[in-house]
Amino acid sequence: MKPAIAKFLLEHTALTRRYFLGCGVAGIAAVGSLPLLADDRNRDPKLQKSLDALESWLTDPDEFRDVSRGKPLPHSLPEDQRKEVGLTRETWKLELASDPDNPAKLGSPLTKENNTALDFAGLLQLGEKHAVRFAKAMTCLNVGCPLGNGIWEGVPLREVLWLTQPREDLRRIFYYGYHNDDPKQMFRSSLPVGRVLEDPFDLPPVILCYKLNGQWLSPERGGPVRVVFPEGYGFKSIKWLTHMYLSNLFYANDTYGEQNNDVDSPLKTFCATLSLPAKVKANEPIPVTGYAQVGISGLKKVQVWVQKDGEELPPNDRYFAQAPWSDAKILPPPEVWGGGIADNRIPPSTMGFDDETGQPTTWPIRLSMAHWATLLPGLAPGEYTFRCRTIDDKGIGQPLPRPFRKSGHSAIEQLPITVEA
Numbered sequence: 185m186k187p188a189i190a191k192f193l194l195e196h197t198a199l200t201r202r203y204f205l206g207c208g209v210a211g212i213a214a215v216g217s218l219p220l221l222a223d224d225r226n227r228d229p230k231l232q233k234s235l236d237a238l239e240s241w242l243t244d245p246d247e248f249r250d251v252s253r254g255k256p257l258p259h260s261l262p263e264d265q266r267k268e269v270g271l272t273r274e275t276w277k278l279e280l281a282s283d284p285d286n287p288a289k290l291g292s293p294l295t296k297e298n299n300t301a302l303d304f305a306g307l308l309q310l311g312e313k314h315a316v317r318f319a320k321a322m323t324c325l326n327v328g329c330p331l332g333n334g335i336w337e338g339v340p341l342r343e344v345l346w347l348t349q350p351r352e353d354l355r356r357i358f359y360y361g362y363h364n365d366d367p368k369q370m371f372r373s374s375l376p377v378g379r380v381l382e383d384p385f386d387l388p389p390v391i392l393c394y395k396l397n398g399q400w401l402s403p404e405r406g407g408p409v410r411v412v413f414p415e416g417y418g419f420k421s422i423k424w425l426t427h428m429y430l431s432n433l434f435y436a437n438d439t440y441g442e443q444n445n446d447v448d449s450p451l452k453t454f455c456a457t458l459s460l461p462a463k464v465k466a467n468e469p470i471p472v473t474g475y476a477q478v479g480i481s482g483l484k485k486v487q488v489w490v491q492k493d494g495e496e497l498p499p500n501d502r503y504f505a506q507a508p509w510s511d512a513k514i515l516p517p518p519e520v521w522g523g524g525i526a527d528n529r530i531p532p533s534t535m536g537f538d539d540e541t542g543q544p545t546t547w548p549i550r551l552s553m554a555h556w557a558t559l560l561p562g563l564a565p566g567e568y569t570f571r572c573r574t575i576d577d578k579g580i581g582q583p584l585p586r587p588f589r590k591s592g593h594s595a596i597e598q599l600p601i602t603v604e605a
């Protein structure tokens with residue numbers, strides 16, 4: 185099985201990349217991170233070289249797909265203008281004030297007016313003691329497939345929150361970034377204060393993020409500072425952060441809610457293919473690769489199923505729960521992480537990784553990505569439909585337990601295969 189997939193990947197690199205780019209995920213084309221190839225000790229060096237040169241588990245910060253609003257896009261402003269509006273590390277300032285409409289009682293708000301706003305040096309100083317790093321896929325609730333997978337680094341928001349000396353009437357925090365000083369362009373998100381102060385289960389904290397894959401956060405990724413909300417979809421992770429309001433409001437007031445989106449939805453588990461030949465010869469095994477987004481409920485299995493077109497399906501089984509699914513292989517951690525991290529070394533004290541070995545302590549990593557591969561048995565000539573689905577750690581098959589589109593993509597992918605005589 186291994187050599188067959190290796191050969192296939194080599195031959196179809198361009199195709200795989202294009203397919204993946206078409207899905208909007210520049211960085212995770214992942215063929216290079218397919219470690220099933222790494223198991224093979226007698227590999228042809230030419231094959232090794234091409235595999236090493238391919239894309240990887242971590243996405244290069246420049247290769248994330250960008251989902252940004254604003255005219256002009258804040259990250260497109262020339263550097264001197266970014267300096268002027270506080271979008272460089274030298275000039276950045278963050279205000280944390282009480283919400284005038286639903287005031288929280290604060291002993292010491294951080295404001296420009298009182299010269300107490302937080303600057304970048306102050307944030308880094310907090311970082312010396314409190315900085316955290318964790319892996320996370322950034323996924324737009326509306327786009328569906330991940331925009332990129334990275335290791336995000338920053339200071340837990342609660343450390344900054346405590347500086348304001350909150351006392352009472354604090355139930356929610358809402359926040360936004362630079363938006364060309366045009367209220368119509370404001371893109372706002374919000375979180376309950378409880379989530380900011382405490383991390384349920386073993387989730388990472390909500391952070392004020394200034395590094396991605398060990399490098400300063402670029403303007404396009406929201407630098408100098410963005411929020412990163414670990415278990416959320418992208419719209420919670422506001423870029424070019426400038427303002428936070430501590431509020432007694434008790435419900436979400438996110439800009440994303442205005443489009444019928446479920447703004448309280450945590451990341452779902454789902455899978456998709458990266459490469460699947462559209463046409464194959466009869467009775468020849470069919471190599472398939474793909475990725476999975478590991479949502480809040482983890483990832484136990486990836487499964488595949490090929491259905492002959494026209495074949496009867498049981499009635500009232502809209503999620504194909506009764507289909508004869510078979511398990512694909514979830515690939516182990518890659519040898520080459522990619523994403524531009526220095527020396528192929530996961531940054532020290534990244535949550536979920538062992539510092540000494542640089543290896544993950546569990547796999548796959550929740551809120552991040554995994555890759556999978558399988559070799560389907562050869563088929564008789566005809567038209568078929570290929571499907572893949574995940575089973576989460578609770579044993580629930582995709583798209584359940586939360587199948588509704590506006591809470592994030594989870595529909596079962598289906599692709600045609602033609603088997604030629």
Ligand SMILES: Nc1nc2c(c(=O)[nH]1)N[C@H]1C(S)=C(S)[C@@H](COP(=O)(O)O)O[C@H]1N2
Binds near residue numbers: 252324331360418420
């Ligand atoms: N200030 C601001 N932050 C923002 C956005 C925006 O338009 N403005 N877009 C959000 C959305 S909808 C998503 S999906 C993510 C995308 O992050 P990325 O561009 O780094 O991939 O950023 C979020 N943060």
Ligand SMILES: [Mo]
Binds near residue numbers: 324327418
């Ligand atoms: Mo988004």
